[in-house]
Amino acid sequence: MTIATLPAEPGELPPPAARGRRVAGWLLLPGTAILLVFFFYPLAFIVWRSVSEPEFGFSHYLALLDDGVSVVVLLRTLWTALLVGLCTLVIAYPYAYAMTRVGPKARGILLLLVLLPFWTSVMARNFAWYLLEQRGGVIDRAFAALGVNDVVLLGTVVGVTVAMVQVMLPFMVLPLYSAMSTIDGKLLDAATSLGAPRHRAFRTVYLPLSLPGVISGFSLVFILTLGFYITPALLGSPQEALISQVIETRVSDLTDFAGGGALGGVLLVVTLLVLFAVSRIARPVASLSRAVDHA
Structure with missing residues (x-):
């Protein structure tokens, strides 16, 4: 027999699993932001310049x-x-x-x-x-x-x-x-x-x-x-x-x-x-x- 989990009433705390996922998301946010700013953005910019200068194409x-x-x-x-x-x-x-x-x-x-x-x-x-x-x-x-x-x-x-x-x-x-x-x-x-x-x-x-x-x-x-x-x-x-x-x-x-x-x-x-x-x-x-x- 399974017991259904009732949704939390307004003002009640969310279930522990939901709180854990939320905390994990906040903990991942600083590292993700650093990767996006200092790694993925420069990499995307370099690749974009390689296909857009002097005109868009794959000439290089x-x-x-x-x-x-x-x-x-x-x-x-x-x-x-x-x-x-x-x-x-x-x-x-x-x-x-x-x-x-x-x-x-x-x-x-x-x-x-x-x-x-x-x-x-x-x-x-x-x-x-x-x-x-x-x-x-x-x-x-x-x-x-x-x-x-x-x-x-x-x-x-x-x-x-x-x-x-x-x-x-x-x-x-x-x-x-x-x-x-x-x-x-x-x-x-x-x-x-x-x-x-x-x-x-x-x-x-x-x-x-x-x-x-x-x-x-x-x-x-x-x-x-x-x-x-x-x-x-x-x-x-x-x-x-x-x-x-x-x-x-x-x-x-x-x-x-x-x-x-x-x-x-x-x-x-x-x-x-x-x-x-x-x-x-x-x-x-x-x-x-x-x-x-x-x-």
């Missing part, structure tokens, strides 16, 4: 396909973001796994090492890489001692990738650790006790359960790398420029706000496509993870 977007340079830069940016994501995943996965297998004190030290870069300025870290990668730097001297001369990473995509991997590594470790910390380590012991080799138990049990962390960490690093500016600007070169450098050049040096806005619009579309692909991939992965967990 079509010009990106005709000049040849913008397509090459976009492909280089996508390749760099993919490479950074894969390198950080290879380094961060065993590190995050080790964080779940050690004791509380060792885990605290490993977590401190991950969070330590957040306490250091990004500019300071990039200038440190500048000194390491320049001609006569530590990397050049180390390879010279091994008999390989003129290993100068400064101004190359490899140098930018190495530095960005170090900058983006915490953004991969933390989602991985968050996902792995919820996995019961006894599942691997149970699989090995049933006769499965250790590597097979890891591949068929532990890896599917950790895939949500892999997807979230990789997508976060990939999207951040697409629009990252400081590291490519300091360690890259005009010949190996990424899309953020080209946008800055168009806006600051050429005062081509519409063209820069078109490049920003393309980058926004690519980011949205990546998020859409991640959401499509994450659904079956989450279902697989739940199936393995219940098995």
Whole structure:
């Protein structure tokens, strides 16, 4: 039997659920207003300028396909973001796994090492890489001692990738650790006790359960790398420029706000496509993870 809720009489307090929704709406109002004023409005203004100057149309977007340079830069940016994501995943996965297998004190030290870069300025870290990668730097001297001369990473995509991997590594470790910390380590012991080799138990049990962390960490690093500016600007070169450098050049040096806005619009579309692909991939992965967990 259900009991109908009578509407509140004038002067009476609304039901608790209605009050809770009303309070939640007021709490969301400041954050929503900040996003609208400082994020969505500038973004909409940039996109509007890219299609309205000097006249309404998509001439700036079509010009990106005709000049040849913008397509090459976009492909280089996508390749760099993919490479950074894969390198950080290879380094961060065993590190995050080790964080779940050690004791509380060792885990605290490993977590401190991950969070330590957040306490250091990004500019300071990039200038440190500048000194390491320049001609006569530590990397050049180390390879010279091994008999390989003129290993100068400064101004190359490899140098930018190495530095960005170090900058983006915490953004991969933390989602991985968050996902792995919820996995019961006894599942691997149970699989090995049933006769499965250790590597097979890891591949068929532990890896599917950790895939949500892999997807979230990789997508976060990939999207951040697409629009990252400081590291490519300091360690890259005009010949190996990424899309953020080209946008800055168009806006600051050429005062081509519409063209820069078109490049920003393309980058926004690519980011949205990546998020859409991640959401499509994450659904079956989450279902697989739940199936393995219940098995």
